Amino acid sequence: MSTDRKVAVITGASQGIGAALADAYLERNYRVVAVSRSIQPSNNPDVLTIAGDIGDPATGRRAIDEALARFGRVDTLVNNAGIFVAVPFTQYTADQYAQVLSTNVNGFFFITQAAIEAMEKQGSGHVVSITTTLVDHPTAKVPSVLASLSKGGVAAASKSLAIEYATRGIRVNAVSPGIIKTPLHPVDTHEFLSALHPVGRMGDIEDVVGAVLYLENAPFVTGETLHVDGGQIAGF
Numbered sequence: 001m002s003t004d005r006k007v008a009v010i011t012g013a014s015q016g017i018g019a020a021l022a023d024a025y026l027e028r029n030y031r032v033v034a035v036s037r038s039i040q041p042s043n044n045p046d047v048l049t050i051a052g053d054i055g056d057p058a059t060g061r062r063a064i065d066e067a068l069a070r071f072g073r074v075d076t077l078v079n080n081a082g083i084f085v086a087v088p089f090t091q092y093t094a095d096q097y098a099q100v101l102s103t104n105v106n107g108f109f110f111i112t113q114a115a116i117e118a119m120e121k122q123g124s125g126h127v128v129s130i131t132t133t134l135v136d137h138p139t140a141k142v143p144s145v146l147a148s149l150s151k152g153g154v155a156a157a158s159k160s161l162a163i164e165y166a167t168r169g170i171r172v173n174a175v176s177p178g179i180i181k182t183p184l185h186p187v188d189t190h191e192f193l194s195a196l197h198p199v200g201r202m203g204d205i206e207d208v209v210g211a212v213l214y215l216e217n218a219p220f221v222t223g224e225t226l227h228v229d230g231g232q233i234a235g236f
């Protein structure tokens with residue numbers, strides 16, 4: 001198989017934002033490696049699916065190794081797999097803590113390590129991770145300590161990696177959404193969630209996809225956290 005086409009590895013690609021990102025990269029002539037626990041094999045020869053828990057260090061390594069074996073390169077990694085558990089601080093269970101940290105932090109760390117290793121050999125690459133504006137703009141209406149602990153770590157680590165690899169052709173960015181209409185949010189919560197944004201609505205999946213694609217095509221942008229949150233970051 002030729003290796004002239006770019007390759008994007010996208011975690012959490014079975015539904016929601018990740019599935020839309022996979023489609024968007026395919027439309028832009030990328031080959032796509034789609035990772036999630038429940039993802040099914042694809043008939044599309046430009047798509048390789050990797051079924052696994054992203055919190056397991058072996059899953060990230062396997063995704064990158066198989067991307068290289070099948071498509072010969074890794075140009076972009078989108079760390080999109082993530083979970084959100086909104087519980088008052090003292091009520092988080094040890095299991096919830098372990099699950100959130102495993103998915104959001106291990107799930108960022110190990111696949112990014114494998115991807116950057118490959119990108120460094122190529123001399124180019126882009127890592128973009130999906131965080132949340134709750135990190136910078138918590139609200140009393142949504143308890144979110146575990147989101148801040150885990151996604152806040154990812155946001156900070158993205159800046160650190162951007163600096164560590166700035167001279168080696170690898171950019172590292174983050175997209176920080178407000179609340180986006182995905183299967184994560186039952187329809188009967190939409191009115192309440194819309195009111196948490198200065199613009200008075202939830203975001204759409206395409207708003208996040210557009211931000212990732214902007215960063216993809218912005219060679220002078222690294223270490224950036226791009227907020228896609230209907231103005232939440234400006235204050236409310």
Ligand SMILES: NC(=O)c1ccc[n+]([C@@H]2O[C@H](COP(=O)([O-])OP(=O)(O)OC[C@H]3O[C@@H](n4cnc5c(N)ncnc54)[C@H](OP(=O)(O)O)[C@@H]3O)[C@@H](O)[C@H]2O)c1
Binds near residue numbers: 016052080183184
């Ligand atoms: N929707 C929002 O309002 C919002 C706001 C801010 C940030 N975000 C962030 O945006 C990202 C995508 O959110 P979304 O709304 O599209 O979520 P979603 O609809 O719940 O989809 C989450 C995806 O992650 C995968 N996933 C979950 N746990 C995994 C694990 N342990 N290993 C591998 N894959 C796993 C799921 O697939 P499987 O079940 O098949 O594993 C699914 O494909 C997340 O990081 C989320 O925190 C979302």
